[in-house]
Amino acid sequence: MKGLVKVENEIFFAGVKAEENKFLTNGGRVLNVVALGEDLDEAISKAYADIEKISFTDAYYRKDIGTLYIKP
Numbered sequence: 001m002k003g004l005v006k007v008e009n010e011i012f013f014a015g016v017k018a019e020e021n022k023f024l025t026n027g028g029r030v031l032n033v034v035a036l037g038e039d040l041d042e043a044i045s046k047a048y049a050d051i052e053k054i055s056f057t058d059a060y061y062r063k064d065i066g067t068l069y070i071k072p
Helices: 039-053
Strands: 008-013 016-019 023-025 029-034
Touching: 023 039
Parallel strands: none
Antiparallel strands: 008 029, 016 023
């Protein structure tokens, strides 16, 4: 996994293991990125900005984070 030190908000680890001073994916849901903002839109933007900093093989993430709570 690369880019974790660049993240400015909270990361919660799930399917991750530490090996030889590195974090490695260990299957399933791997990370949760959590961010706060002045409003929901800002929090979502901050979370996605941090998600873009993280990379690992076969990484993917939801594109609908927080949208359930945004009024059209």
